[in-house]
Amino acid sequence: MSKPELNLKPFEHRVRLVRSWRGAAIGACIGASVCAVWAVLDWKSIVYTQWTWLGVSLLSWTVLGAIVGASRKISPDQLAMSVDRRAGLEDRLTTAQERSDAHDAFDVALQNDAHDAIARVQAKTIYPIRLNRFHGISLTLCVIAAAIFMMGNSPVILSEEQKKARQELKKQGQVVERVTKENFESPEALKEMNAAEKRLADQMRELRKDLEKARMSPEEAMQRSNEISQKAEQLMQQSQNAMQQDMAQAQTIQDQMEKADSMGDMSPTLSAQLTPMSKSDKAKMLNEAKKQAKQIQKELEQLRKRLAEILKKLANPNLSSKERELLEAEKKELEKSISELEAKQKENESLQKALQLSQEARDVFKKLANDPLFKKIANLMRKLERDASSASKSGKGKLTDEERKQIKEQLEKLAQELKDPAKMKAYLEAMLKALEDAKRLGRCNNAMLGISGLPSMPGMLAPPGAGAPSEDTWMGDNHHVYKLDKPAESKGKTTTSVISGDVREANGPQPYVEIKAPTVVGNRSSVPYSSVLPSYSKKAESALNRQEIPKQHQKRVKEYFDSLTGAGKG
Amino acid sequence: MAEQADATWFNETFDRVRNEVQKAIVGQHEIVESTLIGLAANGHVLLEGMPGLGKTLLVRSLSKALSLDFSRIQFTPDMMPADVTGTNVLGEGRIFEFRRGPVFSHIVLADEINRATPKTQSAMLEAMQERSVTVGGKRYDLAEPFLVMATQNPVEQEGTYPLPEAQLDRFFVKLIVPYPTKDELREVVTRTTGSLDQELSSVATRDDVLRMRAIVRDVPIASQVLDYALSLIVATHPDGEGTSPAARRYCRYGSSPRGAQALVTAGKVRALLAGRFNVSKDDLRASLKPALRHRILLNFEAEADGITADQVLDQVREFVATRDRDPITA
Numbered sequence: 001m002s003k004p005e006l007n008l009k010p011f012e013h014r015v016r017l018v019r020s021w022r023g024a025a026i027g028a029c030i031g032a033s034v035c036a037v038w039a040v041l042d043w044k045s046i047v048y049t050q051w052t053w054l055g056v057s058l059l060s061w062t063v064l065g066a067i068v069g070a071s072r073k074i075s076p077d078q079l080a081m082s083v084d085r086r087a088g089l090e091d092r093l094t095t096a097q098e099r100s101d102a103h104d105a106f107d108v109a110l111q112n113d114a115h116d117a118i119a120r121v122q123a124k125t126i127y128p129i130r131l132n133r134f135h136g137i138s139l140t141l142c143v144i145a146a147a148i149f150m151m152g153n154s155p156v157i158l159s160e161e162q163k164k165a166r167q168e169l170k171k172q173g174q175v176v177e178r179v180t181k182e183n184f185e186s187p188e189a190l191k192e193m194n195a196a197e198k199r200l201a202d203q204m205r206e207l208r209k210d211l212e213k214a215r216m217s218p219e220e221a222m223q224r225s226n227e228i229s230q231k232a233e234q235l236m237q238q239s240q241n242a243m244q245q246d247m248a249q250a251q252t253i254q255d256q257m258e259k260a261d262s263m264g265d266m267s268p269t270l271s272a273q274l275t276p277m278s279k280s281d282k283a284k285m286l287n288e289a290k291k292q293a294k295q296i297q298k299e300l301e302q303l304r305k306r307l308a309e310i311l312k313k314l315a316n317p318n319l320s321s322k323e324r325e326l327l328e329a330e331k332k333e334l335e336k337s338i339s340e341l342e343a344k345q346k347e348n349e350s351l352q353k354a355l356q357l358s359q360e361a362r363d364v365f366k367k368l369a370n371d372p373l374f375k376k377i378a379n380l381m382r383k384l385e386r387d388a389s390s391a392s393k394s395g396k397g398k399l400t401d402e403e404r405k406q407i408k409e410q411l412e413k414l415a416q417e418l419k420d421p422a423k424m425k426a427y428l429e430a431m432l433k434a435l436e437d438a439k440r441l442g443r444c445n446n447a448m449l450g451i452s453g454l455p456s457m458p459g460m461l462a463p464p465g466a467g468a469p470s471e472d473t474w475m476g477d478n479h480h481v482y483k484l485d486k487p488a489e490s491k492g493k494t495t496t497s498v499i500s501g502d503v504r505e506a507n508g509p510q511p512y513v514e515i516k517a518p519t520v521v522g523n524r525s526s527v528p529y530s531s532v533l534p535s536y537s538k539k540a541e542s543a544l545n546r547q548e549i550p551k552q553h554q555k556r557v558k559e560y561f562d563s564l565t566g567a568g569k570g
Numbered sequence: 571m572a573e574q575a576d577a578t579w580f581n582e583t584f585d586r587v588r589n590e591v592q593k594a595i596v597g598q599h600e601i602v603e604s605t606l607i608g609l610a611a612n613g614h615v616l617l618e619g620m621p622g623l624g625k626t627l628l629v630r631s632l633s634k635a636l637s638l639d640f641s642r643i644q645f646t647p648d649m650m651p652a653d654v655t656g657t658n659v660l661g662e663g664r665i666f667e668f669r670r671g672p673v674f675s676h677i678v679l680a681d682e683i684n685r686a687t688p689k690t691q692s693a694m695l696e697a698m699q700e701r702s703v704t705v706g707g708k709r710y711d712l713a714e715p716f717l718v719m720a721t722q723n724p725v726e727q728e729g730t731y732p733l734p735e736a737q738l739d740r741f742f743v744k745l746i747v748p749y750p751t752k753d754e755l756r757e758v759v760t761r762t763t764g765s766l767d768q769e770l771s772s773v774a775t776r777d778d779v780l781r782m783r784a785i786v787r788d789v790p791i792a793s794q795v796l797d798y799a800l801s802l803i804v805a806t807h808p809d810g811e812g813t814s815p816a817a818r819r820y821c822r823y824g825s826s827p828r829g830a831q832a833l834v835t836a837g838k839v840r841a842l843l844a845g846r847f848n849v850s851k852d853d854l855r856a857s858l859k860p861a862l863r864h865r866i867l868l869n870f871e872a873e874a875d876g877i878t879a880d881q882v883l884d885q886v887r888e889f890v891a892t893r894d895r896d897p898i899t900a
Contacts, residue, residue: 015898078897081794085896095792095848105788106847109574113847 006096006114008079014123015079020070025134027065031058032141039145043152048213054149058142086126089117153213166214169221173211176225180204196235203228226532233535286352293348300341307334537561580785580842584610586773590635594770595628596761597754603843604745604860605632605719610782611835613742614698614718616683616733616864623747624758625721629679636779637772638676638715645686647729651693655703656710668705673697676713676776680720684730691737694718698740715779735823735867742832743857744864746880789838791849796834798894799854803830805886806866816885820872825865832861851894859883 035054041047080093096114099107183189184201193201207224210216216224310331314324540561543549549557584606591602601617605628608615617625626642633640643654656671672678673694683691697703698718702711720741723730738744750758791799805814807824817824836857837849844853863879872882 019898074898077794082896082898090844090846090850090852091792091795091848092846092850094794095790098792098794099790102790104790106573106577106790109577110790110847112574 006080006093006100006111006118008076008083008093008097008118010123011079011083011127012074014127015074015082016070018127018129019072020066021129022132022134023069023072024062024066025132025138026069027061027063028058028138029134029141030065031061032138032145034058034061035145036141036148039148039152042213043148045210045213045216048209049149051149054145083118083121083126087117087121089114089121092117165218169211169214169216169218172221172225173208173214176204176208176211180208196238200228200231200235203231226535230535289348289351293345293352296341296345296348300338300345303334303338303341307331307338310334533564537564574847576785576788577842577845577847580610580782581845583774583778583782584843587632587635590770590773591628591631594631594634595624596757597750598624598628598747601745601747602628604743605629607836607839607843607857608719608742609636609715609717609779610786610839611742611832612715612783612786613832613835614720614740616738616741616744617719617721617747618724618744619721619747620749621723623749625747626679626681629677629719629721631770632719633677634770635772636677636774636776638776638779639713640677640679641672641675642679642681643672644681645683645690647685647687647731649686649690651690652705654690654693655697655705658706666706668708668710670710671703673703674710674712676715676717678716678718680718682722683720684722684733686731688731688734691731691733694720695737695740698737715776715783738864739826739828741864743836743860745860746863786835786838786842789841789847789849791834791838795837795849795851795854798851798890799830799833799837801890801893802833802854802858802886803827803862805890806862806883808869814886814889816882816889817866820868820875820877820882821866822869823867825862829862829865833857836861855887858887 035058038047038049038054038057042049077094077097080097081091083089084091084093092110092114096111099110180201184193184197184204207221207228210224211221310327313319314327314331319327540549540557544554544558588602588606591606592599595602605615605617609632617628619625630640630642643649652671654671654673656669656674658666659669661667678697680694683694697712697716701714701716702709704710718741722733749755801812803825804810804812806817806821806829807813808817808821813824833854834849837853840853840856841847841849844850859880862883866879866882868877868879868882872878
């Protein structure tokens, strides 16, 4: 009697499935633990996260667990033992599996018995897919992680004040996001940004993220936005300087071209004569000059020949004194004629050169000057110059992004059309570079303005614009100026100084306390006033220049900052 | 070579003998089955129980059902070894002749064996293990099949001599004969006080018994099942690797290798009785107490705590079961 083969494959597949299910649960346990830790870190503002990240982490671990579970090795002997146990086969499969190659007593009967027994067993019955303790643990951990994350991210457990502060920070975060997007995240900006700008953009993104999470204190938000603002200002200053240099270079090149057009070393008279002449006249004149040059050359040769003969005769010692006198006189006359002719020849050469130069330069420059694009660009360049000087004065550019873009496009078009002459190309490149600088200046300027207006903290003046209170309420409305509700508790060493100004109704010196950061507990600035004063006073000044402060308050603002500056110096 | 038909024949024969014996014995199914297992496994049986529980009747019924030679030795304190094995006597030709003792039978009932002195008890040692008797320097083989079925009263009784460990170890199984239930008792009383006496007939021969023993030996056992058996044995040892906490605490001596042999062989018989061709762990578990209860020697702490060998074996079984896990923990 032949022995039937034991087919354990269906059981093996089922075991893999069940192991995968269990592995997924174990993976989910690990994933949920990781999520819980991550949520705690998020709550403590150490490492921020989002729902999606937590979900992806959990899912990844679950899938990994399932794969590991399914891919674990299953030996046939172990499988037989397991099936025996689970199906109550009284070790039939184990014995049959072990004695599959034996031919002793009962072996055939044993194999038949095992085969019959296994035929009555269904894999899914003995290896059911059911929830086990790992599923429970993973679910519990998921709930814990979610709870921790929610506690850190939902305002349920916060006081009204904290909620308000969070909302405010979130709003500021939106502003930073808008500013970052507008200035640093457009495809054009991404292409053009240099390393410093990229760093600035990264910092802004980080700040935005932190503000959106609203898990930082207002003091910290103010400090960080102030730092970014200062960096933006530095960058703006650098860009402005670069732009001015570029503009100066462009101007130099333009001057050179104009000089070439005005015929370089040509005499003013000749220049005056040539200027009104037409192109054909100049060509004619050039031909005549060339003919004249030949004639002069010929005459010069004859005169020089005659002079050489005279000099030869004069060398004869047998000449009479009369003859010598005549020859001397003729020699003088010849020399005079030669020098006159040489002068003429030089003038002719100059004329020819002038005529040739003029033709080349004028051809190009005329083409450029007559080009409508160039006219427009010239206007825009003037605007650009104004923009640069305005930015340096007020800290805010006048050119819009649209205008800058337009200028750039037009310059590029023009450069394409007029790319042959090297000077022209250099000129256009310089202008393009200036425009780039202008754009950078604009970006940094926008970033600085956007950021500096963020936290509405005591003592920090937010100019109108992105994220700042409206123009109507700004500074003029005392209700929107943050005040300390309670005296700040100082933890560090404090120094008392005296300033003058109109902080209160009464005039005269007022005491103030300068506190070194971070030494303050409560809703108070943690930045030393002396470190922010210059930037704020500058901002205030620029706001005054731009007429953005209501008239009735302009004087008050000016005096206030003057007094602060004076005190700081004192 | 044994085949499926042999297994079927084994079962049929076993059932026939069992049914025949059960005609005389009321109840006590487990005892009857275990006794027959001892017979089929070529092992001696020790029956322990209070007087009057049918121990002697069981042995006598068995011999009748198997049509084997049967002798009964009633052990008493004054019994001598020669009374068991036989002795040389001076014959008519003034020559010493060996007169066989009662041990020269197929089935020997050693009744109340613990009443004999250790000297006499030990006279059974050679017969039980070597299947031979040596008297006067001459060895006499015993006829196969040879089965000693000893009965003993509980050792606590007065005037008894507990069997030495060496002799206990020779017994394949030790069966505790329980009191009959009320219904069984009623049946016993009805049968024994009435006029109807149950006549038993022979349903199996000596050759049948020998064939049964041969079939039993052919039953295969998987290595991991054998490991399980050995784990049970090792777990009864009071020290060493794999010992159980119960054995460590309550055992003075654990089971000998004969215990493992008995366990596996009994398992083989049970496998055949279950219609299987392989020994299972359940077979081993079922044979655990009969095969090992007389092979473990409890210490004073066990006696003080009232712990019996069966209780220790229960704990040993649990201990081994906890370590015997599903290899595919799905």
